[in-house]
Amino acid sequence: xxxxxRMPKLSDTMTEGVVAVxxxxxxxxxxxxxxxxxxxxxxxTMEFESFHNxxxxxxxLEKGQGAPVxxxxxxxxxxxxxVSALIAAEKTAAPKTEAKKAEPVAEKKTEPVAEKKAEPVKTAEPAVTQKIAxxxxxxxxxxxxxxxxASPLAKKMAEEKGIDIALVKGSxxxxxxxxxxxxxxxxxxxxxxQQYALPAAVAGTESFTEETxxxxxxxxxxxxxxxxxxxxxxxxTMEIGMDEAxxxxxxxxxxxxxxxxxxxxxxxxxxxxxxxxxxxxxxxLGDRIRYNQHIHVGxxxxxxxxxxxxxxxxxxxxxxxxxxxxxxxxAQKAKDKKLQPTDWEGNTFTxxxxxxxxxxxxxxxxxxxxxxxxxxxxxxxTPVVKNGQVVPGKIMKVTLSCDHRVVDGATGAAFLQTLKxxxxxxxxxxx
Numbered sequence: 136x137x138x139x140x141r142m143p144k145l146s147d148t149m150t151e152g153v154v155a156v157x158x159x160x161x162x163x164x165x166x167x168x169x170x171x172x173x174x175x176x177x178x179x180t181m182e183f184e185s186f187h188n189x190x191x192x193x194x195x196l197e198k199g200q201g202a203p204v205x206x207x208x209x210x211x212x213x214x215x216x217x218v219s220a221l222i223a224a225e226k227t228a229a230p231k232t233e234a235k236k237a238e239p240v241a242e243k244k245t246e247p248v249a250e251k252k253a254e255p256v257k258t259a260e261p262a263v264t265q266k267i268a269x270x271x272x273x274x275x276x277x278x279x280x281x282x283x284x285a286s287p288l289a290k291k292m293a294e295e296k297g298i299d300i301a302l303v304k305g306s307x308x309x310x311x312x313x314x315x316x317x318x319x320x321x322x323x324x325x326x327x328x329q330q331y332a333l334p335a336a337v338a339g340t341e342s343f344t345e346e347t348x349x350x351x352x353x354x355x356x357x358x359x360x361x362x363x364x365x366x367x368x369x370x371x372t373m374e375i376g377m378d379e380a381x382x383x384x385x386x387x388x389x390x391x392x393x394x395x396x397x398x399x400x401x402x403x404x405x406x407x408x409x410x411x412x413x414x415x416x417x418x419x420l421g422d423r424i425r426y427n428q429h430i431h432v433g434x435x436x437x438x439x440x441x442x443x444x445x446x447x448x449x450x451x452x453x454x455x456x457x458x459x460x461x462x463x464x465x466a467q468k469a470k471d472k473k474l475q476p477t478d479w480e481g482n483t484f485t486x487x488x489x490x491x492x493x494x495x496x497x498x499x500x501x502x503x504x505x506x507x508x509x510x511x512x513x514x515x516x517t518p519v520v521k522n523g524q525v526v527p528g529k530i531m532k533v534t535l536s537c538d539h540r541v542v543d544g545a546t547g548a549a550f551l552q553t554l555k556x557x558x559x560x561x562x563x564x565x566x
Contacts, residue, residue: 137212137221138187142196144204145176145183146476148358153201153350154208155180159191165211172208175201177354178443178479180472190214193222201350285312292317351440359500366419367539370498373551376559377514377529383561393456397531398434398488401511402458404557404564406430406450409484412550416483418504419541425504433482433502434462436469443469444502446482486511496532506541507550510534531558 142152156173159165171185193210196202207225210218285293285300289312293300296317303320305312348356380400387395409416409430418425430451433444445465447458468474485502490513499510512532519528533554537547557563 137192137210137216137218138189139207139221139225140171140185140187140209140211142202142204142206142208143174143183145174145181146178147480148178148354149176149204149350151201151203151350152176154196154198157194157198161191161194163191165189165191175350177350178476179351179469179474181475185211187211190216192216192218284310286314288314289317293320298322349440351438351443355441358503362501362503366501366503368501368536369539369544369547370534370536371544371547371551372496372532372534373555375531375533375555376519377531378559380558380561381514381529387455391456393459395455395459396462397490397514398486398511399455399459399462400558400561400564401488401509402432402434402447402450402462402486403453403455404554404561405484405486405509406432406447406453407557407564408550408553410451411553412546414546415507415537415542415550417506417541418483419506419538420504424541427483429483431481431483433479433485433505434465435485435487435499435502436466438469438472443474443479444482444485445469445474445478446480448481485509490514490531496534498534499536501536501538506538507547508536510536 145152153175154172155175158170158172165171165185165188167185167188169185170182171191172183173180174183189211190213191209192212195207195209202208207222210221212218284305284307285303286307289303290300292314293303293312298317298320300312300317302322303312303316304310306316307313377397380397384395384397384400409432413426413428416427416430418427429449432447432450434447436443436445445462445468447453447461450458453461465474465478468478482502482505485499485505485508487499487508488511489497490511492513494512495515496512497510499508501508510533512534514529514531517528517530518525519530520526521528533551535547535551537544
């Protein structure tokens with residue numbers, strides 16, 4: 136009997152999937168346990184194996200097409216089996232949305248409006264017209280005063296000589312044009328308006344590209360929008376001296392088979408600080424707050440489609456070498472789209488580090504269901520004061536984003552103080 140294969144729910148947040156690759160085509164024999172297709176979820180592209188033996192009789196989605204969870208993906212049955220009835224039944228069972236018929240809009244009745252006869256326009260009195268013309272003809276006479284100042288004699292002389300008196304620079308009181316100004320006026324020296332040539336039109340072509348939003352990007356947009364607009368964020372920034380951490384890292388890497396990064400030190404220090412401040416290691420659940428006794432630190436990893444957060448589980452119990460090895464493994468799996476749901480679920484706190492990109496300071500959006508996320512900037516050589524002397528120092532800025540429903544300012548500040556103390560004295564991380 137033919138079996139309907141439906142779109143699987145491959146993660147707790149998955150609502151729809153996209154077929155990335157079909158490993159079988161219609162007519163191929165399929166064995167139980169064989170990889171039937173690769174499905175792109177909201178987090179990664181995952182292999183989907185067959186749970187039935189038989190022949191692939193029908194494919195419901197072509198490569199690149201998406202559908203909600205539980206939609207028909209394929210049909211497997213005996214060779215030559217007629218599955219048209221199953222396909223028809225699936226199409227009939229699919230919810231149909233009928234377009235609403237447009238309701239007729241009642242015609243608005245308008246009453247005839249009696250035409251009003253246009254009243255004759257009254258012309259201004261001659262004296263008023265002359266005053267308006269005089270005001271409109273005024274120009275600035277070089278001293279910021281918009282009124283034209285000239286003696287009656289100067290105006291008469293300028294009119295007789297055909298000189299525009301507005302071009303004559305006055306030498307009288309307050310820039311008043313007098314007779315000697317008109318007599319000594321030289322048209323060749325009169326100021327003229329400078330003409331500017333308009334630039335030639337720039338030749339160019341408007342263009343753009345568009346691409347379909349991936350399942351991962353859709354989920355990132357939805358989850359972060361929910362976090363930003365539902366959780367009341369506040370931010371705490373602190374400077375941490377990393378001189379001792381730099382010396383400790385150099386000493387560790389001289390003997391350790393696994394190279395330790397600054398981010399590994401931050402992960403280990405955060406885990407130790409969370410053990411001392413359990414209220415930061417918490418979640419808002421609507422009608423209750425969950426204080427996690429275990430410490431799972433999510434480390435944000437940038438991939439081509441967006442951002443993934445693999446989880447270092449029980450980070451407070453692991454060595455720097457173990458944290459470094461796990462982080463490198465997860466980063467590679469994320470780039471290869473090989474992360475499994477167990478790799479990214481269960482975080483109780485998240486770290487986002489952009490220091491390697493030269494970012495000194497930034498704020499991050501809380502990664503649900505966490506109550507906090509730590510944004511880590513780059514380490515910068517900065518003059519600092521020690522023992523009354525200005526000396527070079529390595530400074531790293533961190534910003535803690537907190538959900539104010541769970542974590543108060545004093546609680547977040549106390550956590551940052553502990554983190555600062557541990558990174559500035561790295562020996563305490565190992566205690």
